[in-house]
Amino acid sequence: MFGFFKKKSPLEKLESQYKKLLEEAHKLSTSNRAASDQKHLEAQAVLDKIEKLN
Template sequence: MFGLFKKKSEKQKLQEAYQKKMSEAHKVSHSNRTQADKLMAEAEEIAKKIDQLKV
C-alpha cells in the first residue's frame, strides 16, 4: 500500500518496455515476420541500455 506512489526507477521502466516489445514481437511474428524482426531489434537496444545501467 505504501509503495502505491513510489516512482519507478529507470531500470524498471526499461525492463517494462523490453517486456512489452518482446510480447508485441511474439504476437506479430505469426503474421508479419519483418515487423517482428524490427520489434526484436528495438527490444535488443533496450536490453543494451539496461546492461549499461548495471555497470
C-alpha cells in the same frame, strides 16, 4: 499498501519497455515476420541500455 505512490527507477522503466517489446514481437511473429524482427531489434537496443546501467 502504498506502492502505487512509488516512482519507477530508470532501470524498472527500461525493463518494462523491454518486456512489452518482446510481447509485441511474439504477437507479430505469426502474422508479420518483418515487423516482429523490427520489434526484436528495438528490444535488443533496450536490453543494451539495461546492461549499461548494471
